[in-house]
Amino acid sequence: MIKRSLLALTLSAATLAGSACAVAGEEKPLRVGYVFAMANAPALIADKQGYYREEGLNVDLKALGDGPVIQQALAAGELDVAYAGTPPVYQWFSRGLQSRILAKVNYGQAAVIVDAKSPITDLQALKGKKLAGVKKGSGMDVLLRGYVLKEKAGLDPDKDLDIVDMPPGNMNAALERGIVDAAFSWEPFVSQSVLRGSSRILLDVNQALPQYPWYVVIALPKTLQERPDEVVKLLRAHRKAIAFLNEHPAESNRLIAEAFKLEAVQGTDGKIIAPQAIVAQARTRLGWSADLQASDIQFIQRLMDYSHDLGFIDTTLKTEQIVDTSYLEKAAH
Template structure:
């Protein structure tokens, strides 16, 4: 039987545990569980697209704070430039998988940290002007198509979809321009169609009466993995616990976004330059909950087939150690 002295010593130890929050008997608090993060601040590059809505939801619902992280979302207009800012002004950036994989083949040392978005019906599409008679993908043998970048997802998926419509890939005339300038180009007849993603598709429909020529998430690009998040390998090697915390938050945020598409549409009004009525019409795809190498390999293999990559890229080598699905 414990003596009175022993009992008093036990009480003293327990009180110390409570006061210092260091006693494993009671478990650790959410903040304490992440006290050993290599760093608490993350600078993340984002664009004004539906894909990043879960990050906005995570900020609003303080999911990052619960994991001991402070996050600054930094607006970006160009995938390639955002990737080049890693390890300088950005720690993580959003971009299309096509952009990430192309930069890797050009020498960038990247590690994927999460999938952001997977295409759904009309979440990416070829769009025409309101008076255009271009009403069938195979109608024009040499169409002029606006894309945001000839090394990005628009170029890749447009070639694949028009190929199924018997349009020769070598005869497609691509023209680079920012998404925000495509409405004007369509109205002026400068291009036959423009590859757009949301919310730019819905904005063009409401602003100028644009029409969808074809969904570019069909046939070979059905449910196509569109975008994700990556850091440099250098940052990943020195901050594994911090990035694990980021991936945990991202997964929870993706779950919430997938379960509540209305919350996704509502969040657009805070960052994507759309009003409530426009946001309510935006088509929303899928928010993946994991890094799936088989799904992502599909993108790399199509890039190889379409000669955007010089050879086959093994996507598994870009995932964090131990990631299998």
Template sequence: MLATLSGCGLLGGDDAGSTAAPQGTGAVEKAKIKVGVLPVVDVAPFYLAVEQGYFKEQGLDVEPVVMGSGPAAISGILNGDLDIAFASYPAPLLAQSKRVADFKIVADALAAKPGHLVVVSPPNSTMKKPSDAPGRKIAITAKNSMTDLAPMSVLKTQGVDYTQVNWIEMPFPNMITAMQNGEVDGAVVVEPWVTVAEKQLGATPVFDGASGPTAEIPMSGYVAISGNGKFATTSPNTIAAFQRGLARAQSQATDRPKMEEMFVKYAKVDPQTAKLVTISTYSTSLEANRIQRVANLMTEFGVIKGELDVSTMIPNTGATAGS
């Protein structure tokens, strides 16, 4: 269930489309917080906020904790080792639907632009277009993640039988070798792996996973746990301070040199690749109606049973894009 977590918008209120900056301006309840992150491009603005002192300006001492996997990050907030965790949206949304805990989305991280989430194939492959996908082995990080849900949505819209695709689970770093060795016919990769696959293998795009029904779809955010004695309940001013610090950094994410520096230092991308990586949308607002698209996608493909109202997952800290 917690199979994936990796890569969208910030702050929020009670309604489905709130976009104001956090109003919780009182003293923070917890000055030192631990935030679980993964070595992915989605968290580049978070590290910029740490390096530039944007969190410190808000009275926070933020300690990044690099986690080995998305599930480990979710486990970290569930057991209290972390206050906030970066996550690919399907994992906390599924956990919320199963009432594993009361998850709150405290900040949006990244929404996919064209070129960020791509189905690719090796240069000698006969899989060249979406209609070639049925019957093929295609690598994904995990089932019921953005890496299979988004491509399935695109295939369904184009009238292609997505149920005949053989999805093969493996980590991103293994996908290039698997394509090279003929173990899979293609792979669903996100940046920086799109660029790495193109550089190292000469991989070619088959279709964009963030297009048509999934265009600009939110990929990831930062979550916390609510409830008696839990961080999201006991520390609203701390969350608002985190939101303001992160929003300031995310508003600078169009500064490519700044983002490239963070990619190299924290996503472990080499400088040449960093210059080629597609930079997606780092949001400065937290809008439930946008993230609701992910929940609806999960419901459409039977991952979530019934309906999940994402607006209930937005903490009531007030709201506005930070600056």
């Protein structure tokens, strides 16, 4: 009798421990990282507007510097899901970190700018000039070298001009001081420079490639296997955030300006231009959408082909290996 009682107590304790573990498992936060860029506003909006909580999610949201840092955090097991540029995703995929692209975040954001008084009027005139860009092999560098320079301008990015690697936050000052002749930049830096009157746009990539996808939501296979329901809920919150951005531009512009600590700029007429106006200007070159259309997937394939042709990856990849829209489809219901 005593033995049975002890056995019953042991089983009860085990059941309670199992229940506690299950509860703890449910409360385990979904660790979400995002590149700290205006185009990734849906991650911030989902958090600020309470869309993650509405879906019953416990999200630990982390802002990180760039795509490679995001990939390193994923590889180290420090993140479950991320908002990142497409090229770092497939570059790391080719090295063994086989994340899946689940949804689109934004389209547009990049532009080539020159000094307002520059004699340069077309991309071909960049030959022999200095252009501010980012780290060779990075996502934006793939777009610059593969599309803007090789395909659009017919230039050899390694021989026909000097690409100067610098942080995007330094590009406007370098352009104003004549250190470089042009810059390949993105929002909000492009709009800040244009509104100040110190530069003009030589190429708006979103006009040349309407609604080209850039940032995407990605997840590790381990996350998809172990936490599929939470991934669907996250994508549902992502859809809600994008709807808010598109349906409430004034309010979302204010939230974005606050989140990215944008400062007012002074125009050529001396008038002060508010931070929200910078975001509104940026919206003329970027926007938000969750759905991965056939054209988006084709563009991702183009990026992968550019990277292969430029020697940044030595594997030929196909989008079927890396894109999985099934979770986004579930999030639509």
